[in-house]
Amino acid sequence: MVVEFQDCFSIEEVPNSIGLEHEYARITNDGKFYCYRNLVQPPCECLQCLQQFRKASDQSVKLYAYSAALSYDEAEKMATGLLQSxxxxxxxxxxxxxxxxxxxxxxxxxxxxxxxxxxxxxxxxxxxxxxxxxxxxxxxxxxxxxxxxxxxxxxxxxxxxxxxxxxxxxxxxxxxxxxxxxxxxxxxxxxxxxxxxxxxxxxxxxxxxxxxxxxxxxLKTVYNSNCVMIYGKHYGRLTRWNEKDSHAWRIxxxxxxxxxxxxxxxxxxxxxxxxxxxxxxxxxxxxxxxxxxxxxxxxxxxRLSNETSGAAEFASTYLNQPYCPPPIWDVNSLMSIAQSRMNLHSDHLWLLQTDPAYIRRYVNIILAGEWDEILTKRQKDDFSASQIYRDAVTFWSWVGIVEEVKLLQKLHSKIAEDVRMYPQFEEAYSRALASIGAILETHINRRAKQIDIIFPTRPGFRHKYKFVNISQGRTSGVWKERKEFQPYAELFFADRLHWCLSLLANPSLDPMEGHISKYFPWHNYTMIFAALDEHLGQCRKSGRKDDIARLDEVLYSEVSDISAMHEILSRIRLYYPSSTNFEHRENTKDGTSKGWRYINKHFFAQDPLRSLGDEIPQSEDGKQKYAAENHLRKLLNEFLAVPRPTGSRMRQTWLEEDTSQRAALSRLWAGMRARHLQTLKRLSIDQKDIDTDLQDLSADSDPNYIEILEREREDILERIRVSQMEREIKLGTFAELSFGGWWAGEASPKDELPKTKTKVKTRAEVDQQEFLEDSPHALLPQEIGGQQQAIQASMSKSSFGIFRSMFPGRDSEEAPQKSIKWDTFVLAMAEPDVGFVARHSAGGSAVQFEPNEHSKWAGMGKIVFHKPHPVPVIDPVMLLSMVLLSLLLVAVLFYLGTRPGNARSIGATIEAVNWKPLVKLVFPPPIEKKIKTVLAEKYGHPVGPNHQAIAHQRPLKSGVTPLGQGPFLGALAKKENEALIRYQRTRFEGH
Structure with a gap:
């Protein structure tokens, strides 16, 4: 039986009762009688069921009323008819x-x-x-x-x-x-x-x-009190409603x-x-x-449709998910996204503490736009210091998210071991999902407010707003207003990028928003990110670089974070809509993870960057706050005032200038630690969390890091001494050496060894052993520390040049001088022997490089890099921070024997080596032996035939893999090693 629902305009038209769940309600319009309307009571009015049935009271609005009610037989017939075709x-x-x-x-x-x-x-x-x-x-x-x-x-x-x-x-x-x-x-x-x-x-x-x-x-729909099975072999079959399966969305x-x-x-x-x-x-x-x-x-x-990387890089998942394979539930992918973002911010925070050039560059970037003009010098330093501290807070927010996902991962592993355990862990699993969802929503809302404050001041959007500095006394404030009124519904067609950022900052924002219930957002984040991806892609394709540049590095980082958070959240809601259960979400407030501890203590609410009128729970005393901020401002100003080293690193002056700026940077971070400690104690944070946080802010004072810096300093001093010695030898003023033999009258080595130019073909496989045998410049044994011999890969000369530029020599002159296009880098990773395919599936700006089935690294893991923006070009500075600065690739040379036990690394030791012999002049063996003896006596550093080089690194968490281990680096280092051995051997034969 099918019962059509129609409004009745008199009591006589109202039919007899259809069923117990049906009733006719009197509907009024502006206080006057309008009609009688059939309202149907759903089996349950919890949040889960209201996404499957209409709420009775909502049906008083014609839009939400059912068009008809079906009997069990009619409902089954309708479902079967759809299924059969x-x-x-x-x-x-x-x-x-x-x-x-x-x-x-x-x-x-x-x-x-x-x-x-x-x-x-x-x-x-x-x-x-x-x-x-x-x-x-x-x-x-x-x-x-x-x-x-x-x-x-x-x-x-x-x-x-x-x-x-x-x-x-x-x-x-x-x-x-x-x-x-x-x-x-x-x-x-x-x-x-x-x-x-x-x-x-x-x-x-x-x-x-x-x-x-x-x-x-x-969407108009019809009513039946039953449910439909949505998974498995009985897909589409009608079944009776039951609370447990319905709330779990199994039906x-x-x-x-x-x-x-x-x-x-x-x-x-x-x-x-x-x-x-x-x-x-x-x-x-x-x-x-x-x-x-x-x-x-x-x-x-x-694939991406551009000409350069279309063969290697997959397109946006937001924009193209409907045309791709159906998403699957994978807890490990959630961890990959969260870990990738956490590692990115960890590397960023570490660089801010240890690399003076990096933090100088960052301060210039965050002040670009309206802040640089409207703020006073004191306010600029205040803002810069608070932004640097805010970056640490962002890192801790991701630490909390990762910890929550790990708890879910642990539960998932228990269930995966024995599916019969699922009923036992089902409630805990649902609570874990709800906890992740709630903590993500908290951070998304917080970051959205920050975007709302930041993006109008950036260079690409400031021209659309008016700003007034309304600071009073010790309180800094800036008032903003759009210059031209334009409804956000029209802004999508006039300025797509402005529309996307406005909606990310507030998904319900519009001058006409009073006409819509706050419960229903205007747009969901999925649509916003898809529109943003398409717009940026079209701009790149049409060459609109200026429009791309408006989404600058600062904004791109904020957008990428929200994108990653939303991607995790949407994956959870896709397969577990019950994760939005309010009851579970309320219970998460008692969560024991660090993320919830900090939320419950209002730590994240202490951010000074907020809208006027926003209250801060457990706010700090005004005088104490001003004194603390004033101290940080002073320390930052002192650091920026220290001259930066210029010229060649092989100078005593360079070392002194570098030492001065690093000392000033350490004082700044000592102030940051003191400031953070003050905040944590005021909020009654546990000592264990305090110790962990202070450790995160102590990279500049880490003993291993200090030791490596000291070794680097000693190495530079040694190079300076050797360089001076070379000049003395060249000028004939090196009195300790007594030259004889063929230098005294025998044939010149030029007569015996004519100069030849050997062209190195980087594509060919190189027999490393050929160059290791009898070579005075043998760098590494076949294995280091029991590691297996690395994989070798052939590649084009251009691709090899890209990878080699990522691992330059120690001298500043050898640092990469040219930028690398992102598309070119993607193609290099996709070389046939390398075989890494790029996918936008790691969240935000992260691009996941996964070896294909033909790659020599197939099945050995993934590598995650973060795509640069606004211009998809890796500039020399960021290339070094991406690989060298972030890795802290410090080559420590040990002469005469292997001493790996003395080589401490911050994270791990890999085979990546970049070595150049200190003695650049090549002598015949008899003379070389005598020179080495004199060097040992004069300088105390004997130089032997078995030079060793161990490369120490802090693992690049964001640029290698979410776990800090990449399958590709070892073989790349070995290829680099082979090239250097070949180069040095050729050079010896040539002279």
Whole structure:
């Protein structure tokens, strides 16, 4: 039985009771009677069930009322009807792709005009715009403005009401003419992935896409009190509602589940319609045998469409997830995202403490824009010091997130060992998910407020705002206002980048927001990040570098952090919508992780960068706060005033200047530690957390780091002495040496060893042993510390140059002088013998490089690098911070024998070596032996034939892997080693 729900305008029209859960309510409009409306009570009104059934009171609004009620038989018939056509369509599509794959590829790729005709033939009403959310919102705001101007108002005018006529666009937002005809790969990938994965594998994602349309009432649905099984072999089967399975989303209420089935059926029918058009006519349906061209071309997934890196780098997951394989639940991927961001901020914090050049550069970057002009000198130093401290706070926020994910990972491992344990851990698992979700929401909201304060002041946006310095006394403040009023609904079409950042700062922001319940956001973060990714991609493709540069390094870091947080949050909600359970979220306040300890103690709320009117719980005394900030400001100012070293490092003056600036930097961080300690004690933070935090802020005073700096200093002094000796020898003033033999009258070595120029082919495999045997410059044994011999890889000369520039020599003259394009770096990583493929799947700016099946490092792990922005170019300074500065690649030379026991490293010892002989003049053996003897007597550093070099590094957490170990570095170092051995041997033979 089907009961149509219609409004009744008199009591006589109201039918008898339909069921116990039904009732007719009296609806009024402006206090006057309007109608009687059928309201249906859901089985449960908890948060989980209200995402599957309509709340009874909400149904008083026409938009949220059911259109009909179905009996069990009718509901089962509707679900079965949708299910029956799905396997038929999938089988048809698989057959056509197998038989006519070449034809489908050929015809679809012809032109965008042709593609448009194929799409419209399958669906004449296909929605034309890619960003339907933005277009619907603009239409909605226009209607509100028109009604306000005319004084005539429409009942139930909401976001959802303007979308009711576009049902397919709400069910399938990625199915639109603009996206599919512009990029031919999207339709082909959509087709491939929908026929290679079953509907139940797509159910979680397809249900996730319905979150906003369901919230705003954009989709009319029917009522039945039962549920639909959404996973496994009984997918789509009707079943009775029960609290446990429904709250866990193992079954979904019929009103919501029928929308998922409808969306899947419509999508497969649409794909079949397009393919039928493509294969119709001559050459279609007549192919003999099968073709694997379709499968081969699409099996690897969507690639970037630019010319340089399209063969190596996968496209944005935000923008292209609907056209990619269905996302799977992977706890380890959550850890990878969180660990990657934590490591990035750890490296950044470490560099701020140990590299004077890095922190000078950073201060200049954060002050760029309006801050540099509107703030006084004192306020600039205040802001810079607080921003540096805020970066440490950001790192600790990620430490808390990582700790929460580790707790989830531990539970997941227990369940994975024995699935029968799941019922025992189900409640704990749900609470762990809810805890991660709640802590992420806390940090997302905090970071969104910071973006709202920061982005209008940056160079790319300051021209759109007016600023006034409203500082009074010891309180600094800046008031801002947009110069030109423009609704944010229009801003999407006028300035996409400004729109994205505005919405990231406040997803519900709009002058017309009073017309919408605060419970429903205007846009979700997924749509914002997808629009941002597309905009940046289009700017790069069209050469609009100025627009890309507006999203500068500071803003990009903030956006990347929120992106990573949201990616973790969305993955949790995708597969575990119950993680939003308010009861669980309330219980997380008693969490024992560091993240919750700091939240409950209001540590993150102490940030001085806030909007006027925001209160700080347990705020600091004003005088104490001013004194502490004044001290940090003074220390920062003193550091910046110290002259930076210039010129060659091989000078005593350079060493003295470097020592002075490092001492000033250490005093600054001693002040930071004191300031942080003061805050933690005021908030009654546990001593264990205090000790850990202070350790994070003590990189500059770490004994291992100080020891390495001292060794580097001694090495430079030794080089200065040797350089002086070389000059004395050249001038003939080195009295201690008595030269004889062939230097006294025998034939010149030039006569015996004519100069030859040997060209090194970097692509060829090099037999390292050939150069190690009898070489006076043998650098390393085959193994160090029991490590296995590293893998060797061939590569082009240009790629080898890129990798070698990442591991330059010690001298400043050998530092990389040229920038490296990101696309070129991606291609170098994708060399056939290297075989690392880039994927935007590690969160935020992180790009994950994973070895393919043909790589020599297949199955050995992943490497995560962070894509530079605004310009996708790795400049020389950041290249060194990316690999050298972050790694602290300090080559410590040991002469005459191996002494690895004396070589302490901050993190690990690897085979990466960059060595140049201190004695650059090459002598025949008899004379060389005598010189070495004199050097040993005069300078106390004997130079033997078995020079050893051990490279010490602090593991680059963000640039190697989330765990600080990369499979690629050892072989790269070995290749570097071989090149140096070959170079030195050639040089010896040449002279």
């Amino acid at each position: 799905m396997p038929e369509n999938i089988l048809y599509l698989r057959h056509q792709c197998s038989v006519n794959g070449d034809l489908i590829l050929k015809r679809w790729k012809k032109s965008s005009k042709k593609r448009s005709s194929y799409l419209l033939a399958a669906d004449p009403d296909l929605y034309p715009h890619q960003w339907g959310d933005a277009h619907f919102l603009r239409d909605y705001v226009k209607k509100i403005q028109e009604e306000e101007a005319s004084g005539e108002y429409t009942a139930d005018l909401t976001q959802g009401s303007v979308r009711l006529a576009f049902r397919n666009a709400c069910l399938l937002p990625h199915l639109n003419r603009e996206a599919l005809e512009t990029n031919p790969a999207k339709f082909l990938s959509l087709l491939y992935n929908r026929i290679h994965y079953t509907p139940d594998q797509w159910a979680a994602y397809d249900n996730f896409l319905l979150v906003k349309p369901w919230q705003i009432g954009a 979904i209420g019929f009103p919501r589940a029928i929308l998922v089935l409808e969306a899947q059926e419509k999508l497969l029918s649409f794909l079949r319609g397009v393919v039928e058009t493509l294969v119709s006519g001559p050459s279609g349906n007549e192919a003999i045998g099968t073709s694997d061209a379709f499968t081969k071309s699409l099996a690897i997934g969507l």
